[in-house]
Amino acid sequence: MRALVVEDDAAIASLVTTALGAAGFVVDRAADGEEATHLGETEPYDVAVLDLGLPGADGLAVLRRWRAAGRRYPVLILTARETWSDKLAGFRAGADDYVTKPFRVEEVVVRVQALVRRAAGHADVRIVAGRLALDTQLGTVTLDGMPLRLTAMEQRILAYLMHRAGRIVSRTELSEHVYDGATDRDFNSIEVIIGRLRRKIGAEAIETLRGQGYRLCT
Numbered sequence: 108m109r110a111l112v113v114e115d116d117a118a119i120a121s122l123v124t125t126a127l128g129a130a131g132f133v134v135d136r137a138a139d140g141e142e143a144t145h146l147g148e149t150e151p152y153d154v155a156v157l158d159l160g161l162p163g164a165d166g167l168a169v170l171r172r173w174r175a176a177g178r179r180y181p182v183l184i185l186t187a188r189e190t191w192s193d194k195l196a197g198f199r200a201g202a203d204d205y206v207t208k209p210f211r212v213e214e215v216v217v218r219v220q221a222l223v224r225r226a227a228g229h230a231d232v233r234i235v236a237g238r239l240a241l242d243t244q245l246g247t248v249t250l251d252g253m254p255l256r257l258t259a260m261e262q263r264i265l266a267y268l269m270h271r272a273g274r275i276v277s278r279t280e281l282s283e284h285v286y287d288g289a290t291d292r293d294f295n296s297i298e299v300i301i302g303r304l305r306r307k308i309g310a311e312a313i314e315t316l317r318g319q320g321y322r323l324c325t
């Protein structure tokens with residue numbers, strides 16, 4: 108899952124980025140309104156964490172631009188403003204959730220995970236697909252109830268496919284959501300990791316649809 112963190116305070120940005128990274132997200136960062144607007148309009152994020160007080164443009168203006176550009180990923184607003192009218196303005200601009208500063212970064216991570224899960228249509232913390240179960244908060248995957256040992260990249264790819272179990276996911280889509288914007292996307296390595304995953308979870312669990320992509324069986 109790929110997240111955008113928009114925050115001009117470098118310490119807070121690092122804190123949130125590190126915590127999301129530890130939870131299995133790949134993260135892009137923006138520190139001003141202009142960069143945030145551009146990234147959020149052009150990159151296919153799964154979720155964004157957005158500070159309201161930004162140099163260049165107000166966070167609410169950034170959010171309105173994303174929504175006007177048709178970007179529908181969930182957005183969690185992170186801000187020191189905490190009056191009711193500020194919150195209302197945030198939700199009216201298209202925000203999905205709100206955390207006020209000072210905050211515990213664990214709370215931000217849990218809320219972000221919930222937003223991503225619900226955006227993919229899953230009400231439950233646990234996503235079950237065939238013999239597999241993903242705990243979206245702990246990031247653990249079990250096969251027939253037994254914990255699977257996965258590398259970070261295997262975990263990212265499998266978690267993305269599990270959020271979209273039963274749906275076709277193209278290699279382009281997969282690469283856009285498991286690499287951050289600074290990493291060269293590599294279809295071959297995705298192919299290799301899918302092969303390794305098949306050996307761990309059973310070859311039949313991930314279908315290849317020629318010319319279309321992959322589908323995790325439910």
Ligand code: CA
Pocket residue numbers: 114115116158159160161
């Ligand atoms: Ca700020």
